[in-house]
Amino acid sequence: MANYLAQFQTIKNYCDQIVIAVEDVSDLWPNIKDRFEEQLPFKRACLNNKTRNLVFVDNLPAEFILTTDARLRSRFPQEQSLFWFREPYATVVLVTCEDLEEFKTILKPRLRLIVQNDEREWFIVFVSRAHPSNDNATKMAKKVYAKLEAEFSSKKRERCCKFDIHGPEANFWEDLESKIMECVKNTLDRRVQFYEDEIRKLSEQRFMPVWNFCNFFVLKESLAFMFEMAHLHEDALREYDELELCYLETVNTGGKQREFGGLDSGDDQAALLNIGNKPLTQIVQDDSFREFEFRQYLFACQSKLLFKLNRPFEVVSRGYPFVISFSKALILHESTLPFCLREVWVISACLALINATSSHYNDGLVASDIEKEFYRLQGDLYSLCRVKFMRLAYLIGYGMDIERSPVNSASLSMLPWPKPAVWPSLPADASSQVLDKEKVILQATPRSKHFGIQRKSLPLEPSVLLREANRRRASLSAGNMFEMFDSRPSLIDGSTPDASPSTSPLQKAKTFSMPRTNSSPGNFDGSMDRPMRLAEIYVAAEHALKRTISNADLWKSLSSLEEFEQKYLELTKGAADNYHHSWWKRHGVVLDGEIAAVCFRHGNFDLAAKSYEKVCALYAGEGWQELLADVLPNLAECQKMLNDQAGYLSSCVRLLSLDKGLFSTKERQAFQAEVVRLAHSEMKDPVPLDVSSLITFSGNLGPPLELCDGDPGTLSVTVWSGFPDDITLDSLSLTLMATFNADEGAKALRSSTATVLKPGRNTITLALPPQKPGSYVLGVLTGQIGQLRFRSHSFSKGGPADSDDFMSYEKPTRPILKVFKPRPLVDLTAAVSSALLINETQWVGIIVRPIDYSLKGAVLHIDTGPGLKIEESHVIEMESCANVSQSAADISNVNGTQKDCTLAANKEPEQLSLDDGRIEFSDWASDVNSVLWIPVLAISDTLPKGSSSVNPQKQSIVDGMRTIALKLEFGASHNQIFEKTIAVHFTDPFHVSTRVADKCNDGTLLLQVILHSQVKASLTIYDAWLELQDGFVHTGKGNGRPTSSFFPLVISPTSKAGILFSICLGKMIGEDELEARKPETESILNIRYGISGERTIGAHPPVAVESVRPEVAGQDLIFKSALVLQRPVLDPCLAVGFLPLPSTGLRVGQLVTMKWRIERLKGFGDDEISEQSGEVLYEVSANSENWMIAGRKRGHVSLSTNQGSRIVISILCVPLVAGYVRPPRLGLPNVDESNISNNPPGPHLVCVMPPVLSSSFCIPA
């Protein structure tokens, strides 16, 4: 049956649509042909597909052919059955008839005859020529048609329809079409049935020797073809798929050796999309087809159908695996095929698929994921094509110019060399080309990486080409080449470039095989079996390829380096772009990198940088450092070329911050050198740079630094440097963030001095100005290297990672600095609260109490108030004082402290000197309590007055008060200041009061002088003498010493002592002397005393200041006090007597009459009253707070001058306050007190009752 192949071919070529036969019984066709044919193609066909499901086909093409046509004549039945698809699918019988007779007699038998063989699907079209106006004609036509129907139509099938030439009925054409379709459908079913039976029969004997694939193919394809004609493309496609499966089975199982094909010229160009590439008759071999052509043929048929079905996507998705598997098939037969035919074929196949599909493909008509898949496949095709193309290029010596990138290496180095039976050998006339090639090889220097990075560049070849080629040369099949190379497995790695005698010296160093290959010519030279040199291999391959490649364009793009690169770019771009449209972003980006490499080589750094950046971003984003380390230097180089300093710097930093293991120290040092060089070079404007990955920092471990408010400090921070060498930071500044409120800004601590960072861990200290209270964390580290302004955000974990890491992978930043709220830091108090001696140099103690704060280097400014001066000449003492803690004011405590002080102050009190009011503390006092003793002298030039016991008035505290203003400056930079003014109380040692103790008859008076000690120290009186005023003399002309001398007299603190002086009145001085010298109106008491006191308690011996009153032996001091003595009345001339008060006593607010009686005791003759004639001036004095005096306070009363005359002066007065008050007193201003005797004397005090409740005060008036 195989001999029908040719015929089958031709048949297929001309018939392409289904045929409908027209049986023109009564010669009507010519008239109606046109009107029939304009119904074509059929609008809407409805057919059964192979699985007997209804399928609707639009616009089914068909043609009407008269049965008398030659095309339907003269066919042998079996070929009819074989090529049945071309037979008519329906037969239309055209008849017309005017009268019944004719119908019965002639027409009916004829029709019977026609339709008797039921092979055909037929139906009758009755054409009525009756004009509608002609009634009986139409009637007749109707009759006949009825007959016809009755005759030929059956219940189950309507086989007739009526066509009026003049105006057919409205639904006639639909009727006709449906009838035809019915026929077509039935026919189709029958034929499908037939073919399937045939195919089944054949496939049953698949594994019998008689099996013949061609027959099977003819049947199968006929069926497929029939489906195709009926526009049932799906079914047709399925047929082809089955056919392919079956074929592959037979090919693979068929034991017998078949020839593969692919040896004809032009076979290198894939025909997988063009059906008519070769007539089947050419590729048939005894009972089957040659695989090479036939598989392409089948794929072509399938893709044709797929395109018809508008599924270009599927063409690609089937095409790529097809190419792969087909190329595998080619491997099997590589030995028989021309050199590298496989590669060439794959290239052309990929390109063909790409072009065809992308031209048929238009976006958006498929689901997005299908679309992505489509682009991915296109990308795959491109890159496959690209790989093969690179391989070819390598073979003819363009290997030097192929980037040895991971992607190229991955695709090439795992791709085995072509394995021709015999490696192409050098043509005779090629010596000149060889020379050229050698020149090229010599000139080509392998591209060196930037920064002098030493990398073993990746292999592009599965094994050394030189070895491979030579081994595959038939003549050397047994040659010692094998062990020569196999003894060197180290060669397997693709050392670049291939070892060859002609490699440049630089490469000689690299390749191991050099000495061998050099030494080898000894064995090989002269003989034609000499191993080919690389150049020769290239040339030979080139020639062989030239023979293989029939496609001019492909050859052209291999002809020169430029052409090659152009094609290479085109393919790479194609792949990349398509990948970018697909899911496979990484593939796309990586290929962009390849494009970048070419751009770079051509100096198009801008484009290169853009692409490289994408690649780097990809690798960096996912942490593929090894790959990044391969690309990043290229990017850096581009940026360098583009003079993009910022970019270049950041690239260098990124290089430095990659894993240490990825680069040798030398390389990393090179990076750093670049950074430094650029930083200090001519950069116009400072470049900001983020080095967070390289320089990290953290606070030191342990508790944060704690400072008091307003204190400066030094902060020490640990900085990790990722630089391989020491790096000098011209300036460095670190911001602190307050943790409580972020807006309360970041303060920058800067160290303007250059810092040198060692590689690894460094500790830098920064001066810390006073900060606001609160706690702070580290912020950002910024600094400058030359012109380069860097910043780093990243904290490095201090030491061991604590368990916080597992909570959340970011580490909570520890506070590094705490600044406390303001608080008292020191206290100054007076050590002693009791009085000190006035007019004597005394120690004033000041307790300095640091409150857990160091007073290191503190300075105290002392400023004494008025009436107080510091004994500049004397040193100031300072002694430690363990716990002069709580208020030093209370005495007991002071006593306590005294002990403690002596305990604590076992070491000598330190001597400090005061210069213009400043005292500098020494270090030992910086954190212990201490007492500062300052010698001061309180001056008061008033002579203290004694008081008489009658009305003892005390002098007030105030005039003994002195103040000392203190100002303490302390803290690291004397920033802390504490000011305080303390009051010190000074006083005289005694307060003196006097009274006349007794009056003897001989006029001797005993004057008692009472000394009140006023200090907290025991005073010892050594001596006392009284210098009397006029009118008094010491009895017995004494020297004014007390009568009985029982000195020394010791007066313990705050107690009294008395001294008696015996004096008597002296004669008054006459008037004559009065103007001679003014009389002493007061007498002076001198006391020589000593004091024994502790300065820690109070008054104490004056500080021994040299050249201060040397005559005072040691302790002896002199105290002077003024006293006023009154002459006692001896012979009074008047007596004033106070008359007793009413017994009812005195009440507040009650009038009372005070009465005094004045009596003249002496008669005239006394000079002092001579001039006054019985007139006495009186005056009542009373404390106006206690008394209200009614009536005249002062006035004259007449008193007769003769002795014994008396008068009573009564005064109304009202006591105003209750209690014991002094009563008003009556005085006689004109009379010398010494002439008045008080008899009876007035009371010192009277008692005034509070007002009675029922007094008039309470009665409402």
Added chain:
Amino acid sequence: MAREVSESCIDSLLTEMVSSYCNRFDANKPELAGRRIEAIGYQVGHQLAERYTMERPRFSDHLEAIKFICKDFWSEVFKKQIDNLKTNHRGTFVLQDNKFRWLARMSVDPSIENVDLSQDTSALAENKATQAMGMHLYFPCGIIRGALSNLGIPCAVSADISNLPACSFVVRIKA
């Protein structure tokens, strides 16, 4: 390959861990102690999830993952499944274990128990007790959170012990 540990060891280990964090390391700041314990649980859950999801197809949605936690994961860890799972279908799941193993044998501190004379002290004792319980629940919460987040479901887990020994864990998935 699978090495077994006696349950009592685990119990006492947990108790010890809780007590040492609450009373020694972070004595005065319970919330920090809680976070640390939770963190340990997180790591454990993270690793257990890795182990227990071996040999099983990937989960297609959150519910599947939660169910895995309720069934297989829980029975691996506690030899029983979660008794009741509720969800509001908006990312919140409530896993209830009617007899939570780690609370089953837990007794309230006696010093707390015998002071419940008056109402307020007993109430106080009550919330002290619950506080102690809560400390023990940080660990399982951490386990759940770790497991889920390793399955790609970031979430917050809290526990509720209104009626002992039943214990319900509330999982809020972060959108």
Added chain:
Amino acid sequence: MIACVAVIGHQNNPLYIQSFTEADDALKLHHIVHCSLDVVEERVNNPKKSGPTLNETFLGLLYPTENYKVYGYLTNTKVKFILVTTDLDVRDADVRNFFRRFHAAYVDAVSNPFHVPGKKITSKTFAERVSNIVKSFGLSSAG
């Protein structure tokens, strides 16, 4: 022969990558593994293509290239295992078995309390175990 095995974290970051070629061309294998992530993502992102093997951890053959094969495995925790092999007729069962054992080894490695999740696996025992698994690849399907 297995050329390379790799563990890729859920952020597509390499956690462990080991090549078994004697030539120091590890970089190209890095590249292959990295690019294979494209396929993994594709499989995961539109799972309807992966049909019956929906959500199965074993992703099967990722790359049908003519000179090497890349297999993938995606755990529940979004960790990917990649296997690059240069022999072109590999039994699926062998690969599955390989991945099962590899996964076990991985789980033990990351269960080490000193392993920080998301960081590279530096454990030597893990490396040894992996190399054993690789050696025994294809020899016996018995896990």
